[in-house]
Every structure is written in C-alpha cells, then in structure tokens.
Amino acid sequence: MSAARQVKGIAARPVQDEMIGFAVMVLLLVVVKITGLVYPYFIMQALCFALFACAFNLLVGYVGLLSFGHAMFLGIAGYVSAHLAKVGTISIGPARLGWTIDFGPWPPEWAILTGAVSAGVLGLVVGLLAIRRQGIYFAMITLALAQMIYFFCVEAPFTHGEDGIQSVPQGRLFGLFDLSNVTVLYTFVAVVFLLAFLMIYRTINSPFGEILTAIRENEARAVSLGYNVDDYKLAAFVISATLAGLAGALKAIVAQNASLTDVHWSMSGDVILMTLVGGLGTIFGPVVGAVIVVAMQQYLAAFGQWVTVIQGVIFVVCVLAFRRGIIGEIAHALKRSL
C-alpha cells in the first residue's frame, strides 16, 4: 500500500457529521447568549473545562495514555497567567538573592499565552519521564508528579498558598476590547474555545493523528513499521499539556482567580469523569461531558460531599455498563463517527 493512497483514504473520510456537530455547537453558543437562558459565567466556565477535557481526551482517547495528573497543567497555567496579569514580575534565582524584573501587569493575551506555554514546558518535562512506562504505571507516574507540583504550589511564594491569587484584573485584549464587559469576555472565550477545538480536530485527523491512533491500537506494530513511538507520544503529551494550560489560563482570567483547587488530584479526577461520561475517543464527547459535570457540581453544590459520592457512583456505573459514554453511544447507534 502506497503512502499516497493512505493519505487519500484519510481525506476521503466523511466529515459531514462533524461539521454539522460543530455548527450546532456554534449555534448553541450564540443562541444561549442572545436569549440569556443560562448565566454567561456558567457557560464560560463550562467552555474552559470543555477545552481542558478535549485536551485530555487527545491523549487518552487517541494515544491511549491515561494521565492521572492533568490538573497540574490546568493549575500551573492558571497561576502563571493570574500572576502575570495581576503583578507581572518575573523572578530568577532563589528568594532575596536572585533578580526580579518588574514588567507591571501584563495584557491578557500575553498572560494567557505565557500561561499555556509554561504548561507546555512542564508537559515536556513530565512527558519525558512518564512515557518511559506504559499503562497503569503511566497513570501512577503522572499522578505522583502532579502531587509534587501541588506541593510546589502550596509552598511557592507567588501562588500565595491557601489564599491563591485573588481579584485578577481582566484587562483589555490587544489594548482594544475591555474583557470586564460580559459580552466581550463571552465572545473571546467562545472564539478561543472554538479555535482550539478545531486545532484538536485537525490534529486528530492529520497523518500525525493517524499514527497516534496506530500507537494506541498496536504499539509494537507501530514500532515495527519504523515509527519512533516515543517521539510521537511526547509530542502528543506536550500538545495536550499546552491546550490544558490554555484552558487553565483562560479560566483564571474568567474567574479572576487561581487557587489550589485547580492543581489538586480531584481536578484530575474531574477531567477523567468528564471525558468518560461524554465518551472516550470521541470528538464532541468531552464537551458534552464537561457541561454535564460542571452543571452537576453547580446545581448539587448544596449537597456538599455527596457530590463526590455521586461522582464516584457515576465512575463505577460508566465503567460497568456505559463505557462508550453519551456521544459514543449515540455515534454507535447512528453508526457515525462523532
């Protein structure tokens, strides 16, 4: 089989369903804002988590690597962008001995971008370590390294420990758009989410994405075909970490704070739940799952710790009887790929 035919095969895959799905998503975002049916901050928060879950799904759904520490990327990017947007100092070296450069508060676009990039750099380091093992070891290693980052965030001076970084200014995007205006902020978050979503979609459906799927299906075979599997895994890990960081940075600007909740292991559990409920390895599943889990946490908040119990039960039920997730079941019933 020639390479040209393979590439043609990919291009010929019907993408109509996904385009309809994407159009529905855009339409919903517009309708919800105009009609004011749902509180816009809820949608923005859900979009941040949806992006987080999509980034996570890129790794677990298409490479078969279950990261149990993705909260570290969400959290660290949130801290970096919140710090830059509010204080804007960069310190090099140990406390009191190193240099501190004071840039003043950064504009939001640079704060968010730097946040995402720092998550990507962390992803590179963690990825280099974690991809040395597979399967459950990979999950345990990412979990342990994320816990290390959690302790770092508890102790590091710029994160302000238990208090977190509060009242982060939203600033003016490109010096033009005032992000403290709800409509402007909503549009910004929606556009960033949709662009990132398209980027993930494009990655999955590229020759690179096909190789990732090949690694998931049969790693030994991919090696025997001459692919350097570790390089592909690392690249996917860094992309996933960067996009998870983008979600965290965006979330910090929307919620105007960064706190330890976002670095804690329970956040890593939340994103797994979102992806599992929506459908592992589906394009739209993580988005649906994120909206459901965020809504559940919002509306059941009065029940306190029972929310944790409910989430645990959903985990067990999903694994026992509902492994395809919502979108996966729909796609299976319609015999489509969604």
Add this chain to the structure above:
Amino acid sequence: MFEWIGISPQALFGQLLLGLINGSFYALLSLGLAVIFGMLNIINFAHGALYMMGAFCAYFLLNAFGLGYWWALVLAPLIIGVFGMVIERTLLQWIARLDPLYSLLMTFGLCLVIQGVFQNYFGSSGLPYAIPRELSGGQNLGFMFLPNYRAWVIVFSLVVCLATWFMIERTRLGARLRAATENPTLVRAFGIDVPRMITLTYGFGVALAALAGVLSAPINQVRPTMGADFIIVVFAVVVIGGMGSIMGSIVTGFLLGVVEGMTKVFYPEASNTVIFVIMALVLLVKPAGLFGRTA
C-alpha cells in the same frame, strides 16, 4: 558524636523512628498493591480508602462494641477484607478482561464513594484512638526516648511483611498463586479454582491495607482523608520499587520511609516531595523500577 553536623541525636533518631513508622505503612500498603497487581493485574486505587476504613473499623469496634485494640487488630482486617471480596465479586470481576485502565477508573470511583461517605458523617477532623494500655510508655535508650507503641508498629509490620513473603515464595499455596499469576488457564486445567483464588487474593491485599490502618490509628488519629494523599506517595513507592517482587516492595517501602525521615532532618523543605524526586530519578536511570522486571 553528631555535633559536627549541627544536628542533635534526639532529632536525628526521632526522625529515623518516624521514617521507619511511615516506612512500615508504605511497605504494608505497597505489598498489598503488589499482591493484588500480581493476581488481578489491576492497580487498586481504593487502597487508601480501605486503609482509612481499617482505622475507622478499629474506632467503631472500640466505641460501639467495646472491643479494644487487640480485637481490632484481628477483626478489622477480616471485616474490611470481606468487604474487599464483596467488591471483587460484585464489581471488579465483570471488568477483569478489559484494559486494566478501566479497573483503575472503577477503583478510583470506589475511592471517591467511600471517602465521600465518611466525610459526610465525620467531616475532616481527626478522631482520637488511644494507645493500648500494654504498649503505653516507652524506653529510654540513652540517646533517645523510644515509645513502646512505635517500636511495636515497626516490629509487627516487619513480621507481617516477612510472613507474607514466606507464604507467597515458600509455601504450596504461594506456589499455586504464582503459577496462577503466570498462566491462569493452565492452572485452571489442573482443577484449581482460580476465580476463588483471585477473590481471596484481593481480600488479602485489602486486609493488609486495613491492618496498616489499625496500626496507624493511635499514631495519626482516625480521619476520613487519611488515605487520600498517602496513597499517592505509595504509588510513587510502587513505581520506584517495581511491582515484580514481593521482597522488593517491602525493602523499598522501609527504605523510602527512612529517606523521607532523614530529609526532614537535613532539608525539611523537601520532605513532602523527596519521594517524588526519587521516583523521577529512578525513571531516568532504571525505568522498570529498582526490583522490577521489564514490562
């Protein structure tokens, strides 16, 4: 003798003792994880929650039935072990043939359920559990004060760990167990009930966790969250040791407890993270773990 490094022998030996105590718990928990992994090929995420249940079981036995520490030491592992076997029969056996990642997700869900229920009823504060009368007090060794209970925990854990090693590596039952790990189909063909062995193995691993919980109750208080963060450190211990060998889990557990204790003396800022740093270094040098077989 130790003045030249500017650290008092009391502090040094005190932390060494604490390190050995933590090491006992690491060893008992990672041993349980390794036993379960060998037979069921899953990582039991609920291990920390079951460790916590062991401690609570001891607390209930005392406050509801008036059964003291020594009863708890026998009954709590039995009760929680049976609870574990029920989990295996009702939930885990149905996903045994799937990708092991699913069992990780399911046991994570179980961990959330168990911990959530206990947090609802007991909040996050600690419940006191008294040291048994027979083991109160301590010995003055001259260079340090050794509380009897702490010495007991270390010695008893070591005995349990070595007994487990002996049972698995040196007895007929253990030989069957190891054979069933290697090739379950063939062992079943010899007329050995492998599914029952799997259930009992899971129960045994869980019982070890519960035993660790009872042992830690008088030292760490009984708290719903006592297992959650602890189990992540145990996972790192498991990655460092590799799950290939029973003795490996025991040695790594005690060793890392001591390393952690020593870090508290010499560089306290890193004591929370030192095990994770060691894990990263081991992954760089020997990815399979210190005692691991290549997997």
